[in-house]
Amino acid sequence: GNSVTQMEGPVTLSEEAFLTINCTYTATGYPSLFWYVQYPGEGLQLLLKATKADDKGSNKGFEATYRKETTSFHLEKGSVQVSDSAVYFCALSDPSSGSARQLTFGSGTQLTVLP
Amino acid sequence: NAGVTQTPKFQVLKTGQSMTLQCAQDMNHEYMSWYRQDPGMGLRLIHYSVGAGITDQGEVPNGYNVSRSTTEDFPLRLLSAAPSQTSVYFCASSYAQGAGANVLTFGAGSRLTVL
Numbered sequence: 001g002n003s004v005t006q007m008e009g010p011v012t013l014s015e016e017a018f019l020t021i022n023c024t025y026t027a028t029g030y031p032s033l034f035w036y037v038q039y040p041g042e043g044l045q046l047l048l049k050a051t052k053a054d055d056k057g058s059n060k061g062f063e064a065t066y067r068k069e070t071t072s073f074h075l076e077k078g079s080v081q082v083s084d085s086a087v088y089f090c091a092l093s094d095p096s097s098g099s100a101r102q103l104t105f106g107s108g109t110q111l112t113v114l115p
Numbered sequence: 116n117a118g119v120t121q122t123p124k125f126q127v128l129k130t131g132q133s134m135t136l137q138c139a140q141d142m143n144h145e146y147m148s149w150y151r152q153d154p155g156m157g158l159r160l161i162h163y164s165v166g167a168g169i170t171d172q173g174e175v176p177n178g179y180n181v182s183r184s185t186t187e188d189f190p191l192r193l194l195s196a197a198p199s200q201t202s203v204y205f206c207a208s209s210y211a212q213g214a215g216a217n218v219l220t221f222g223a224g225s226r227l228t229v230l
Contacts, residue, residue, distance in 0.1 A: 004157075032217055034217075041223070043205055043207075043222050043223045044205065044207075044221045045221065049218070093217040102148075102163065102173070103160075103217070105150075105157035105159075106157050107155050107157040
């Protein structure tokens with residue numbers, strides 16, 4: 001079956017530090033890959049996505065590249081801000097497993113950015 | 116535009132009680148789903164629906180019922196609450212087809228405690 005493995009948290013960084021959150025996946029077909037972010041007390045919201053190999057998703061200074069050869073979709077940001085403190089979820093959807101709308105999520109990584 | 120609205124935000128139940136978590140969306144999305152979020156386990160799919168009158172089971176459906184009588188509403192029923200159902204529940208929706216088919220819009224969540 002499909003699965004998503006995320007880097008264990010929590011992660012604590014100082015403002016303006018470089019961020020990497022690792023994500024690797026297992027899928028039977030050719031999945032689309034996503035990063036969702038959950039701010040305190042809120043639901044998840046889409047941060048970025050990539051639909052095929054070598055695609056780069058980007059939004060709000062965050063980037064992730066779909067690497068088929070390493071089955072990875074690592075999230076990066078060059079300079080984090082306090083406002084980036086949140087839980088980050090890597091996810092995939094695999095149409096070959098039944099429905100493109102069914103997402104498989106990783107366990108989430110808590111990021112705290114200190115001023 | 117309200118998006119996805121979940122009620123209640125918080126609920127405490129005793130073992131064996133029943134209740135319904137409400138979910139409504141105003142985006143005319145065909146696809147709606149319920150997830151539960153537990154520490155260290157990410158989000159797991161409970162039930163989903165691809166349109167009015169159509170529902171199906173996800174990864175963890177036991178102890179939950181759903182129905183979809185209208186496009187807008189997708190209530191989740193707990194038939195006889197158990198402590199193992201203590202969790203945060205998220206409703207999410209998306210379009211059924213096209214580029215937006217696998218981009219979920221989430222509600223703010225409902226935190227349920229079963230004593």
